């Protein structure tokens with residue numbers, strides 16, 4: 667009877683598994699702060715994509731970790747960069763799998779900021795937007811289905827859309843990290859991706875956790891600039907923002923269940939303090955209740971395996 671009258675369900679088809687891919691095979695392997703998650707080489711990422719496909723998952727979100735970093739993040743727009751290579755190989759092995767590429771500079775710059783810096787050491791918004799558009803084209807040429815700008819620069823969605831359309835990539839979608847908060851919950855990710863800022867923080871471009879109306883304004887701008895999917899990130903502490911977004915916009919809404927949210931549950935479960943399976947189910951269904959259509963989560967693989 668409970669099943670019959672159940673209001674919300676989590677379907678593995680709406681889950682997205684993030685994958686970290688390293689250019690330097692020596693950096694592959696487990697991530698200490700995220701038990702159960704690892705960094706893959708291009709080859710092992712393709713193997714992992716096959717496993718995810720067999721479990722009924724339909725999409726992956728790629729993060730690249732280059733061998734070398736510089737002030738401009740040049741490896742990001744290298745046609746043979748690690749994300750470009752991985753996308754090409756996954757799409758040729760599994761053409762039906764949706765490959766989403768995170769689009770940001772923080773894994774590629776030696777200073778670890780999401781943008782390039784001007785002489786004063788501040789993030790240069792417009793120069794960064796140019797690099798993002800250029801990188802998006804190399805992702806599109808590599809076969810990526812969706813680009814997901816996570817940098818929070820102003821005007822990047824419009825610039826990326828224009829660049830893609832200019833090369834007849836009209837069908838490539840943009841999933842905009844529209845409401846991305848300056849959050850403590852990204853801690854484990856920065857260890858995984860080696861993207862901790864070397865000085866300062868991300869508060870000049872990521873949002874203040876206290877603001878909801880500002881999130882809606884960011885989303886409105888992204889809609890006007892041509893976003894196809896709007897994202898709220900992190901997830902757990904921002905479910906009111908997800909609900910507000912769902913009520914205001916007709917586009918698909920994604921939530922990013924971030925690294926810190928994953929590691930909190932894993933750490934408690936490994937200590938025997940929490941029932942992981944029930945906690946994960948409860949958390950994922952809360953995203954559906956709040957109105958999310960797409961859930962990016964490090965639990966996708968385990969959840970899909972249990973759902974079979």
Ligand code: PBG
Pocket residue numbers: 768770772780816817851852853854855856923924925926
């Ligand atoms: C890149 C990016 C970050 C995350 C996704 N894209 C890190 C950050 O902004 O510091 C975080 C993902 C996670 O914590 O799981 N800008």
